[in-house]
Amino acid sequence: MDNQSRPALKLVGTSASNGGVFGQVKITGECEFRGDLDCGRLACTGSVAVRGGLTAAAIKLTGTCGVETDLVSGEIGGTGELKVKGGLRSEKVRLSGHLAVDKDAELGDAVLRGAIVCGGLLSADRLDLGLFGPSSVGELGGGRLRVRRSRMGALKNLVSSGGAASLKAGTIEGDQVELQYTEADVVKGGDIVIGPGCKIGRVEYSRELRVDSRAQVGQRVRI
Template sequence: MNDCKIYGAGAVSGGTYREVSIAGSGKIKGEITAESFSVSGSAKALDNLDVKTLKVSGSFSAEKNVKAEDIKIAGSLAVKENLSSAKAHISGSLKVGKEANVDDFFLKSSNSEIAALHGDNVTIKREMAIFFSKKHNLIEEIEATTIDIEYVKAKRVSGDNVTIGQGCIIDTVEYRDKITVSKEAKIDNIVKLG
């Protein structure tokens, strides 16, 4: 399998690669399958991305779906459709237009937006940055086995073991086994599932 490396500005054609590396600015013009995909700078994918590892230091946006076994982001990741991964560690901003399915999900952010987040372990912490005007991560729905979140605004949060930390504003929280709620969280309804 070929490697594709961009230094400066350039474009990547769709195809199967061992490694895709962008240092600078890059555009991906077709469906990509790769062992590893890394961005240092900014890149935009116009089609689906299916990789084993995705590393971004800077910004990466995808017009369609992103599938990766392991995701590490320092900066921003924007996915117009669906995001799926076994493990994602994101520090910065995440925007997912439809659904994020991530088994082991860690997000440190103050300005992320996700339509629906499903996983096994979900942890969301606030990024301590003065510059962001938005104080909450906006996530319509979270479903996971273990949930530990702060500064999240959501309609529905559902899990077995749920910890709702400071700054959360949630319409309904559903839990099976255990729930812990901060005094600095606002929840309209708490439902114990049978």
């Protein structure tokens, strides 16, 4: 659709909309969309709930965003909480905070700080995950995967009881995998680095494997 038929939408305060097709959407405050929303750039300061699917060229989030079905966005950036009840697809993600996806999350280049909960497969070309809270994914896959505990995450563990900053996953597959504080059944890949705090049932690697002395690895298989 061309630009003329995509009007801009600006919402301030507590508001509701039936959704639709828009250009730029700016939300300050609280807004509920009672249907699918298709827009250019979505900027939200506050909270937005979409009772349907959300398609956007880019999303800038400061606050919380909830999507009832699928979320497709070129870019996602910001701070806060993003909850998707369906699947998530995005080429570029820079998010600090909490990301919850019930189905699969398919990402291009993703840098995430915080906690992630993904019910299905989380895949990314390049994933940099800084753990700040208890995280879990059904499956993790992609090109270069890096999971670390952020420095603040280690500090937070001392003072809070909300669960350790660690990741739980079923299977992890990647060409280059670097893990810390991760519990997984199987890790498969080319170059694998298992860092401190990891508990891995079985590692299958094709090129190189390094295991930290503070990690537990059951089986190691070179294939």
